[in-house]
Amino acid sequence: MTPGTGSWVVGVDSGGSGLRVALAEVVAGGPGPAETVVSRTPVRTGEAGIDARHLLEQLLPMVRGLQDRGAGDGRPVTAVAVGAAGMATLGGQLRAVLPGALEEALGIRGLALATDAVTAYAGALGQRPGAVVAAGTGMVAVGTDLTEWRRADGWGHLLGDCGGGAWLGRAGLTAALRAHDGRRGGSTALLAAAQTVFGPPAGLPGKLYPRTDRPAVLASFAPEVARCAAEGDPVATGIVAEAARRIADAAEAVCPRETDGPPDIALTGGLLRIGDPLLVPLLAELTDRLPQARVVPPAGDPLSGALSIAASLATGSLRLPGDPAMLHLVTPGTPRHD
């Protein structure tokens, strides 16, 4: 039996909408069916980054609750993988505190701290080489040839996230206001949609700028842009086509060229729910630029990706490459950097 099989592992997905934790037994080298629990309280982010104590205060009772529900069979958890939005830049405290705290509380022998794009990758493609696009309010692409990670975009709504939900909604609102002002390039269809969603244009700045969740407000208009495109509005169609090109730019930048067999590309994230107006031009761009790749449906979500990383750690079979910012690995024998 592969070492680690029969042990239990924990996957964690931490983001703006809360914390999701899953516990599963390792069977045949991968995670078996998982028990999952959800907290709607997002882990706090302070000046020192993601708050490790706040994460632990939620995580440990959630794990014990799962164990008390009968999962885990009394046997210890051997590995944990945490995927978190902002891990690369805001994960310093997690990297300092979690290895010791989780070893003490759970007796784990392996820990992975991953950026959410990496858990999305592992959920979508497992340990195969390829590229994963995560397009929601933001947009980031990550890819690997199993030697190193590449990342493209994910710079946030003012510096990039090109083609993501906030980008798309913002482009649509800008085109609506062009029509309102009588400037070139405006769309009366988008203006009508903006008035329906946000009321009179003069009030729009007041509904956006005072908010702290401006990217989400912008992204809330993305489905309207897609609808106007589906109804034939040429400006909206042009915006969605540009979003498809910008997303393809990122996928192209990270997709490995030389792999055994064709690399896989998976598209993930809530923006894809806007459907064909985006998917049709995006698939056309990807086929055109990356003819060697196969676009495949994602196998699972970021939480299942975290579980799969934890299971691979437990069995010593992790093929995804470690990376100081994207996939920080703490395994027995790894020197600690506190």
Place this chain on the structure above:
Amino acid sequence: MTPGTGSWVVGVDSGGSGLRVALAEVVAGGPGPAETVVSRTPVRTGEAGIDARHLLEQLLPMVRGLQDRGAGDGRPVTAVAVGAAGMATLGGQLRAVLPGALEEALGIRGLALATDAVTAYAGALGQRPGAVVAAGTGMVAVGTDLTEWRRADGWGHLLGDCGGGAWLGRAGLTAALRAHDGRRGGSTALLAAAQTVFGPPAGLPGKLYPRTDRPAVLASFAPEVARCAAEGDPVATGIVAEAARRIADAAEAVCPRETDGPPDIALTGGLLRIGDPLLVPLLAELTDRLPQARVVPPAGDPLSGALSIAASLATGSLRLPGDPAMLHLVTPGTPRHD
């Protein structure tokens, strides 16, 4: 002698960098040489908009200081014009409080409350029909045929201000990060410039998103985009050319078509200091789209525009049209709306 000549008027320019106040005698229908005083304390903006009490607390002592310096000759101030950024949407309290407060404190008979783009217009073109572009961190164009005002853009950095400083800097940083990621459309020249200004790209989000003056941070990179364009970088050249088209879009939307004689267009604001890389394509666009118009140098700044509006009010010679949002006029006989 024209009524009002020989009386004194006050012009006010209130914005993000503070408050400027000028006092001048009305001579030959316009303001004579002005005495000016500056406060570096910007008038507060609260939930009820621009704080009228905070404005008055600064303005009245500044006016009395100017009068004490000998200006005004002991004769009363007959009219005041206040230009303020955000007057249209945030000026409710000023419109409610200032008419009574200034009549009581100074004995004025005429008051104008103008959005800063209108005082910029009056400063640049006086009372002639035409269009004025104000391009700094933001970008707005206003125009009038002396019957009504038209405004284009000025929607802020997330909804428009297309071609302004924040727009230009943001486009440059996005292109820099494209190069960093290996995406199409990147510029290594802009990447090198961004690294010089902001340090390693990985730290750039942390230097922008926590700030409350994000538009100013973005705009601080605009001169680098212009420099790269001047040095022949094709991506930077394309960005600046697009900025010129976007600014021309706004000028075109507001410039009156039918006037006695050619309408005048004036370009104002700090962005123009980046010089030829922007001005050459912008003048070409304006000539192409508005062949009937003349591009003229601005005669004065927004503070001189406020003085000129006040002097016209004092002499009953205001030709610029009143507008509830853009140029709110309170003269003897105007019903008060408190």
